[in-house]
Amino acid sequence: MKFPDQENIDTSARIRQVEASHIGDLMHIADETNLSHWSAQSYVAEMKNPAAIMLRLVAGDNSTIGFVVGRLVRGGAIEAHLEAEIYNIAVTASEHRRGHGQSLFDAFEAVCIEKEAATIWLEVRESNQTAIAFYEKNGFSRVQTRSHFYDNPREHAILMRRCLEFQL
Numbered sequence: 001m002k003f004p005d006q007e008n009i010d011t012s013a014r015i016r017q018v019e020a021s022h023i024g025d026l027m028h029i030a031d032e033t034n035l036s037h038w039s040a041q042s043y044v045a046e047m048k049n050p051a052a053i054m055l056r057l058v059a060g061d062n063s064t065i066g067f068v069v070g071r072l073v074r075g076g077a078i079e080a081h082l083e084a085e086i087y088n089i090a091v092t093a094s095e096h097r098r099g100h101g102q103s104l105f106d107a108f109e110a111v112c113i114e115k116e117a118a119t120i121w122l123e124v125r126e127s128n129q130t131a132i133a134f135y136e137k138n139g140f141s142r143v144q145t146r147s148h149f150y151d152n153p154r155e156h157a158i159l160m161r162r163c164l165e166f167q168l
Contacts, residue, residue, distance in 0.1 A: 013057055013065065015057055017054065018056050018069075020047065022067075023044065025063070026056070030088065030090060033093065036150065051072040052069070052070075053070045053084070055067065055108060057100050057104055066103075068088070068089040069087045070084055070086040072115055075119065082116055082117045082118060083118055083120070084112045084120045086108065101134060109164070117164060120161065121160070122135065123149060123157040126157065132158060132160075136160075142160055143160060145159070
């Protein structure tokens, strides 16, 4: 799989596929960054799904410093085109503000373009203004608000989408 060039971000950080041995790292980063909880079984089940996109960002010492989890799905009224969803994207707190989230998003987007997905969808907590600004900077637009979508704490979600262009 081809991933975007990482040279301007951090030459020691690189994108790799998630394997079962990395699930503990993903859960730790998810807890640290207050993502909605996924159990180890949820990650394993997602890994078994052939439509899953699960990437991790690793430091020079091969430790996981971030990850993105999403999936390719058939969309449209008659499921005529391929779309993608981002479920979680996170970078460990000690590595924030270094462009790693952008690297993960770019790698996820590259997979979507390679597979000819037309759109990327995601939901984000209404209070997460940093993430919303990041997504808007990356071409996402707000589609609707989903009332009381999240628990712990109860909160609305902003549904966002980004239309992709790809070469057939």
